[in-house]
Amino acid sequence: MNRTRFLFALTGLAAASMFAAGPASSDDLHLRLVSSAPEADSTVAPPSEIRLTFSQVPQEGSTSVRLLDHAESLIETGKITHSGDGEIFHAPVGTTLADGSYTVAWRTMADDGHVIRGEIPFVVKSGTIQP
Ligand SMILES: [Cu+2]
Known part of the structure; x- marks a missing residue:
């Protein structure tokens, strides 16, 4: 994997985890x-x-x-x-x-x-x- 592809994969991971812990769900918990x-x-x-x-x-x-x-x-x-x-x-x-x-x-x-x-x-x- 070259550097650009690696960064792209990281960004996708971060976006996915943000989605999983999105504001709607944390709002319900608080x-x-x-x-x-x-x-x-x-x-x-x-x-x-x-x-x-x-x-x-x-x-x-x-x-x-x-x-x-x-x-x-x-x-x-x-x-x-x-x-x-x-x-x-x-x-x-x-x-x-x-x-x-x-x-x-x-x-x-x-x-x-x-x-x-x-x-x-x-x-x-x-x-x-x-x-
Ligand atoms: Cu609190």
Whole structure:
């Protein structure tokens, strides 16, 4: 095999192994947010809870949920509980939210110690019919 052919073979090998460990499969293995209620960028009636569903069970006690209004003032939420196998988190909203823009800021930690976080903006409009 001459040098060019050898390099070509190496490149093919590298491409094949990258394909085998592609981003789609590693994404499935790692902790991520699968869905939320309210959904990001949705308009909803005042919610009675914030619900986050993760792709796997985070580290015990590592999940926090903060609800902020348009002025980034913290709105009190109740004690977080979980359901399912421990991957669905519920934060009760004790008050009826006034019409306006809100953000859920969440944070959690995977079993391997990686912290992931995100923000979910949504709008409250009383009288909105949920689909
Ligand atoms: Cu990780």
